[in-house]
Amino acid sequence: MSARLLRRRYRQDNYLYLLAEGEDAALVDPGDPGKALALCREAGVRPRAIVHTHGHADHSGGSDEVKAALGVPVLGHGADAGWYRPDEDLAGRGQLALGALRIRLHHVPGHTPGSLLLQWGGALLTGDTLFWGGCGNCRHGGDPAALARSFLGTIAALDGALQVHPGHDYAAQNLPFALALEPGNEAARRRLEEVQAARAAGSEPPASTLAGERAANPFLRVEALGEALASRGLVTAGPEAAFVALRALRDRS
Numbered sequence: 001m002s003a004r005l006l007r008r009r010y011r012q013d014n015y016l017y018l019l020a021e022g023e024d025a026a027l028v029d030p031g032d033p034g035k036a037l038a039l040c041r042e043a044g045v046r047p048r049a050i051v052h053t054h055g056h057a058d059h060s061g062g063s064d065e066v067k068a069a070l071g072v073p074v075l076g077h078g079a080d081a082g083w084y085r086p087d088e089d090l091a092g093r094g095q096l097a098l099g100a101l102r103i104r105l106h107h108v109p110g111h112t113p114g115s116l117l118l119q120w121g122g123a124l125l126t127g128d129t130l131f132w133g134g135c136g137n138c139r140h141g142g143d144p145a146a147l148a149r150s151f152l153g154t155i156a157a158l159d160g161a162l163q164v165h166p167g168h169d170y171a172a173q174n175l176p177f178a179l180a181l182e183p184g185n186e187a188a189r190r191r192l193e194e195v196q197a198a199r200a201a202g203s204e205p206p207a208s209t210l211a212g213e214r215a216a217n218p219f220l221r222v223e224a225l226g227e228a229l230a231s232r233g234l235v236t237a238g239p240e241a242a243f244v245a246l247r248a249l250r251d252r253s
């Protein structure tokens, strides 16, 4: 049977995901239990587990209800146990096997201490670490320097062909900030037009690719943004400092 990745919007801009390899499936960040369970019914699968990209309540707060309904374990990184307690701690794990469903795990501390990227086939589920056109803030238990190292290390090493599936759709807010920094960035302009066209048509934006993000997303472009940051009076001695300065600038914008 075929592999399927299904995405559903909830609240204003959150996304939950269902990954299915034949009859083996996982729910990722089912923050709206009703929508998550309806998606499973529509897809005709019974997930083997709930997997969290990170602990924040808008992603993990529905899991007790989903767990009670399906009788499945909650999996996540134990460093986020301040927000929820996983039944299985994924700390130190590089891969998760749920029957035929095999998910690669990348620990990317920064937005939270236990943030994970989930890589499955050609898809990369990025939670609140990497967004379309931006990155997660560090206001709720995060650490901008750690986030910088995750971007400059782990994320920089990943395949550009991966499709980026984030935990929120903030593209329409993030890309104008990208264009303010780089007014001539055609990739950012085209991506903003693409997401605005989807919104105008009442449909969901298509996933971007990591290569597309590297062309459009300022948090993956800090080494190209030296002048734009310096002209705003930001001290950027090296890429980690530039990333932290950029995160602080976005927080003030």
Ligand SMILES: [Zn+2]
Pocket (backbone or CB within 6 Å): 054, 056, 111, 128, 136
């Ligand atoms: Zn979050």
